[in-house]
Amino acid sequence: MKKTIFLILCYCSILIAQSVDQQNEVNLFSPPNIKKFADYLFCSHDYLRAALEYQRYLSTNHNDTVSYKTAIAYSKIGNYSKAAKLFASIDHQSHLFPDAQLEYYKALFQDEDYFGLRNDFINVDLSNQFVLSPRDKKLFYFSYLFTNDKLPSENKFLSHFEGTDFQRVKDFYSWKEAPPYKSSLVAGILSAIIPGLGKFYVNEYSDGVFAFLAAAALGYLSYTDFKAEHNFRGWVFGGLAAGFYAGNIYGSIAAAQIYNVKIQFDFVNSLKVFLNAKNYFIPEINFCR
Amino acid sequence: MKWCVIFFILVIIFSASNMFAQDALKKQFAFAKNLYASENYYDAITELKRLLFFDTYSQYTFEIYELMGKSYKMGGKFSDAILTFTDAELNAKTIQQIYQAKIEIIRANILRRTTDRALQLLDELANDKKFTSKANEINYWRGWALMFADKWDEAAKSFAKIDSCKQLQNLAEKVHKDKYSEVFSNLISHFIPGAGQIYTGNYFSGFLSLGWNVLWGYVTINSFAANRIFDGLVELNLLWLRFYNGNIQNAQNFAKEKNLIITNKALNYLQFDFYGQKP
Known part of the structure; x- marks a missing residue:
């Protein structure tokens, strides 16, 4: 008798677990399901749909990782201004903040907003909100190669690059300094x-x-x-x-x-x-x- | 006894929740179908993808891919549509579903203008003994593929194999009859400059071309006759041959243009005034 009761209890617990699980699955538009679906879209490179689903999720929940992924999705589909806005909204306390900051600069760069990028860099540097590493400064210097502004000195420019990148960047710098134009x-x-x-x-x-x-x-x-x-x-x-x-x-x-x-x-x-x-x-x- | 009652209650709860899950998927599919019907193709695809993601027991897989493919097709994304219909074919559970998916792939190929692929798939279907009863439908889509491939005479022959396709057969025959021969237009322009243009109904251009060729021919021959060889060579190369070659090219282009007008008119009719099945 005890054995039967035990077996019934085991079976019942499995049923309950399944029921709870299925109840959760029933509402396809519950926030966890929206997030699950958005993650699936993100990983299948369907970035526009993923971004829209993430935003639907963010309208009721706050989640830095989801904000970050939304921005990445927008960046992937070429909506750099929206991506930059979302990267900038990542909280300073978040563990994703340093990456978000870099992605923010990348989005500005891809949006060809070189002046905005440089201003932001200078402001961050002056405000001492956090220390910019040499890696962070690469994009800042690289932006000069895309504009007609006066280039920083060669030593200062190249000091942030090393290894195999160094020679390549040096060639770019030389080209920009004296472009081989024909009159x-x-x-x-x-x-x-x-x-x-x-x-x-x-x-x-x-x-x-x-x-x-x-x-x-x-x-x-x-x-x-x-x-x-x-x-x-x-x-x-x-x-x-x-x-x-x-x-x-x-x-x-x-x-x-x-x-x-x-x-x-x-x-x-x-x-x-x-x-x-x-x-x-x-x-x-x-x-x- | 008490345990039995608890057990049965739990079984009922489980069955009910299972039913709710089924109901949710069914509702989701109906929602996606609604979006498709209201021409919201982008949203329809999103909702179908959602359904596909949550349909863990693959109950709707074929239907999802089929409708998703149709949505892509309606949105003009023919390559995506073909890929999705291929997924539908891979997830088909019956011979009829396989046939349906294959026909959809063929239709999308016709619209994408990859008619060679459409014809190849139609040949495969025609040679497959499982689909011998579908001969009429296969010939019907072959006719469409041939029309889109600009092979109107062959399209007419394909439609002629179906009793109820007189309208399309007549149209294809008429277009074939009305079209100008580019080869003939090119050829007669070699012998009589301007004749190709006149053949395609461009009389002014034809006589103008003839006039230029006569003029520069006369000037060139005159130079050679007067022993002004260098003048003759320059006039021959820079003037006469230029107009002569231009006349041949022009004649062929006129034939192409006229044919384009004729075929576009026919395709326009098929798009807006034909009420039968279309790709």
Whole structure:
């Protein structure tokens, strides 16, 4: 009899546990379930939905980790201003605060708010709220490579980088200090002296050869036609030669400008690739282990 | 006796809570269906994902993936739709569900314009003995895939195999008949400059092209005849051949443009005025 009672009790306790568990599962919109679902979305890289679910959770609960993950989700989908706002809202007492601070700078950086980033850095440094480590200062210095502001001195700039990064950052710094731009004035003058030479100056060799040949051939045709007293054809080819000549000067000036834009674009791109590879000098927290 | 009563009460509690869980999932599915019906596709997908996450016993998995795929499709996310329909196929419990999922994949491929893949899947279905009773439907979607692949004559043949598809068959035949041959347009422009443009109904452009070619041909031949070889070569390369090649290209482009207008008109009709099943 005792044994039967014991077995019934065991079975009943299992039933009760299952019932309680299922009662919790029933309300799909209870805060714990919303959080569970949001975590699932976050780990399946569905960041927009995850952010919205986390925000739904945060409307009734306070949780620094959830705020942090919401900001990460917004950052992942490119809503950097919202991410920055959320990172900034992480409490100073939270264990996530140092990471949130770095992520905040990263979000400002990605939002291309370099001035905001620098101002914030300077304010934090002056207020002595917490000590900025050399790692924290990397983004601060890196932001100068994206703007046209006066660069800090090379020693000061590079003192925050070491190891394999050092040489790479030094190259970036040198590029920024003296960008290898081509002068559009020089390109124009060169093309005025010899058609196509301006194009050679901006490394467009085939265009340069073609411009030279076209101007020379049309000029020669015009000359021979005038010489043979075919005045009409002489004027037609002369006009075409003049057009090619003027167009080539204009084209060389434009090509120099395009060249400069291109190398500037490539420079910014390589900076971004480098920063992405380094995750903006921030250690990534894996929430989905 | 007392223990038995307690035991039965607990069993009832357990069954009731289980029923509540079932009810919650059912309600959630109905909620998602409602969102889909009201064209809130993004929210519908969110709610279906929620249901999928909490449906631990996988009771709704096929239905969830199917509706999620449809939501993606309606939102224009055809690649996501295809991936989701593939999940539906993997979670199908019956042959009918497998067929349904495959057809949805084909329809999404047609809309995504990956018609080669759609046709390949249709061939697989047609060769599968499990689906021999579905021959009409397979031919129907093959017709649609061929229309989207711009193979209107083959589409007409596919629709001809179905008795109730005269309307689509006639449409496909008409489009095929109305379309201009790009090859022919290109070819006649080689022999008579401007003829390709005239063939596609662009008379002004055709005669203009003919005029330019006659003029520069005359100037070039004149130069060669007068032994002005250099002049002749320059005129031939910079003027005559330029207009001659331009005429050929132009003729082909006109044929392409005209064909695009004809096919777009037909597709427009299918989108807005055709009331049968569409991809």
